[in-house]
Amino acid sequence: MSHNLSHHPDNVMLVEFSAGTLPTAESICVSAHLHFCEQCRTELLRLDQVGSQLLTEAEPAEIDESLFDTVMAKIDSAEASPKLATAEKVQSFPHSVSKLIKNPQHQPIWKRLSASVDIARFKTGQSEFEVALHRICAGGKTPKHDHSGVEYTVVLKGSFSDERSVYKEGDFLVRQPGDVHQPMGAQNGECICLSALQAPIKLSNPLGFLMKPLLRINPM
Amino acid sequence: MLRKTIDIVDKNSQPAGRVAVLNTSEKRSDEWSLLLISVGAERDRQAFAQLFKHFAPLLKSFAQANRHQGWFPGLGEDLVQEVMIKVWQKAAGYNPEKASATTWIYTVARNCRIDMLRRKSNTQHLPLENEDYWHEPDEDTPVSLLRQKRSETKVQDSLSQLPKEQDEILRKVYLEGKSHAEASEELGLPLGTVKSRVRLALQKMQILVSPEYQDELSHES
Numbered sequence: 001m002s003h004n005l006s007h008h009p010d011n012v013m014l015v016e017f018s019a020g021t022l023p024t025a026e027s028i029c030v031s032a033h034l035h036f037c038e039q040c041r042t043e044l045l046r047l048d049q050v051g052s053q054l055l056t057e058a059e060p061a062e063i064d065e066s067l068f069d070t071v072m073a074k075i076d077s078a079e080a081s082p083k084l085a086t087a088e089k090v091q092s093f094p095h096s097v098s099k100l101i102k103n104p105q106h107q108p109i110w111k112r113l114s115a116s117v118d119i120a121r122f123k124t125g126q127s128e129f130e131v132a133l134h135r136i137c138a139g140g141k142t143p144k145h146d147h148s149g150v151e152y153t154v155v156l157k158g159s160f161s162d163e164r165s166v167y168k169e170g171d172f173l174v175r176q177p178g179d180v181h182q183p184m185g186a187q188n189g190e191c192i193c194l195s196a197l198q199a200p201i202k203l204s205n206p207l208g209f210l211m212k213p214l215l216r217i218n219p220m
Numbered sequence: 221m222l223r224k225t226i227d228i229v230d231k232n233s234q235p236a237g238r239v240a241v242l243n244t245s246e247k248r249s250d251e252w253s254l255l256l257i258s259v260g261a262e263r264d265r266q267a268f269a270q271l272f273k274h275f276a277p278l279l280k281s282f283a284q285a286n287r288h289q290g291w292f293p294g295l296g297e298d299l300v301q302e303v304m305i306k307v308w309q310k311a312a313g314y315n316p317e318k319a320s321a322t323t324w325i326y327t328v329a330r331n332c333r334i335d336m337l338r339r340k341s342n343t344q345h346l347p348l349e350n351e352d353y354w355h356e357p358d359e360d361t362p363v364s365l366l367r368q369k370r371s372e373t374k375v376q377d378s379l380s381q382l383p384k385e386q387d388e389i390l391r392k393v394y395l396e397g398k399s400h401a402e403a404s405e406e407l408g409l410p411l412g413t414v415k416s417r418v419r420l421a422l423q424k425m426q427i428l429v430s431p432e433y434q435d436e437l438s439h440e441s
């Protein structure tokens with residue numbers, strides 16, 4: 001088993017993100033990481049240049065003469081109707097995450113997961129991954145657990161650590177199925193992470209059977 | 221049409237105000253940027269018509285290349301309409317220092333295409349549109365125009381020289397909308413081979429900026 005300890009999404013994810021083929025849950029995590037990571041934003045701009053170049057080299061398709069007028073007519077009628085002002089506030093959370101938090105169709109709420117961890121689940125229009133925020137209180141220990149599916153995590157606020165490393169704001173982590181870990185919140189403040197979890201997780205501590213129902217995945 | 225000049229200045233390595241000599245293909249791509257700026261600043265319909273004439277046939281072709289779930293026969297014309305309307309509406313926010321007009325229009329097209337396909341193939345409510353993933357933080361450091369041009373030229377030049385086996389995977393991913401896994405299945409290649417071919421292509425185009433590649437980069441510039 002290869003452990004991906006890189007704190008950035010890998011090339012494959014960035015390329016698929018740039019091409020627009022990365023599925024929803026993974027895209028949310030990559031976009032959250034990009035909010036914090038200039039290096040990946042630079043790589044992405046260059047990847048977009050690849051897409052742009054391939055677009056330019058495409059064999060031009062036949063366009064109906066009337067299409068331009070159709071487009072101009074739509075533009076004019078859209079401008080005639082007043083638009084809602086979209087005042088964007090400066091936000092510390094990535095835009096995609098803020099929008100999920102404010103989703104009028106499903107306002108996520110914090111629920112207690114264990115003594116030191118709360119979870120707020122998002123509705124994202126797909127059901128392969130459970131996309132959620134996790135909040136670990138300062139110094140909080142989470143139950144030791146392993147995964148039957150892939151889990152992506154992006155630190156949005158504060159930091160946490162596990163047996164291998166300390167993860168700070170913006171870090172992007174991939175847990176492969178079978179990885180066992182026990183994250184711990186930093187002592188100096190709460191930690192909020194975005195996570196996308198592919199399948200139910202099993203607890204590996206002796207009290208696991210007590211925790212399991214709480215940690216069960218809720219496909220949304 | 222009012223022409224705006226863009227100062228091509230690299231604050232890091234060029235004396236301020238120095239104008240780089242652009243080759244023909246760069247001049248061409250710059251013209252699209254000037255037209256796009258005119259559309260944004262002055263609602264210039266003639267400039268928009270020129271952009272339409274150039275990009276609409278490419279966008280239609282881009283839509284038709286797609287083989288993704290949700291594809292439908294009218295996607296080509298629908299995409300042209302949706303993208304060009306967005307180009308008009310968002311042109312004022314176009315920043316030529318960040319990307320050329322072609323790259324900017326590609327990103328609009330990519331986002332529209334995936335949203336249209338998702339709306340077609342998904343019955344669940346989708347709280348996010350693809351462009352929601354692409355919000356850059358306000359404090360983002362602007363890439364200087366010359367650096368941006370340099371990487372664009374590098375990508376253009378090296379893309380055309382990639383071995384066919386690398387080029388064909390990139391086309392599958394970017395044009396047909398395939399994942400690496402789908403590409404590996406179609407080409408009958410192990411996933412690892414597909415990944416390493418893409419990685420080689422990215423190295424050749426000098427796309428990777430992670431520290432492990434820094435040596436190669438500083439070398440070049």
Ligand SMILES: [Zn+2]
Pocket residue numbers: 007008009033037038039040041
């Ligand atoms: Zn990164």
